[in-house]
Amino acid sequence: HVPFLVTLFLLMIPAEMPELRSRDDINYLVEVCVPTLSTTDAAKSFEVAIEYCLGSRFKRWDNTLHIVAHKYL
Numbered sequence: 001h002v003p004f005l006v007t008l009f010l011l012m013i014p015a016e017m018p019e020l021r022s023r024d025d026i027n028y029l030v031e032v033c034v035p036t037l038s039t040t041d042a043a044k045s046f047e048v049a050i051e052y053c054l055g056s057r058f059k060r061w062d063n064t065l066h067i068v069a070h071k072y073l
Helices: 002-015 023-033 039-055 057-072
Strands: none
Touching: 002 023, 039 057
């Protein structure tokens, strides 16, 4: 599914989202998704990342700052 995701991300570049403005951003997303993992291992990896983010104080502050920045700046 990686080629499909890359195509979707490429189509999103013109939207000029702060986190997705260049091919380097897309390359980073592909690396983070670890396309070499099996479907089961990839699902487990995402579960671990989600649990980490939900329990991380830093990530909560980071998300809050992003929300404020996008709403008021």
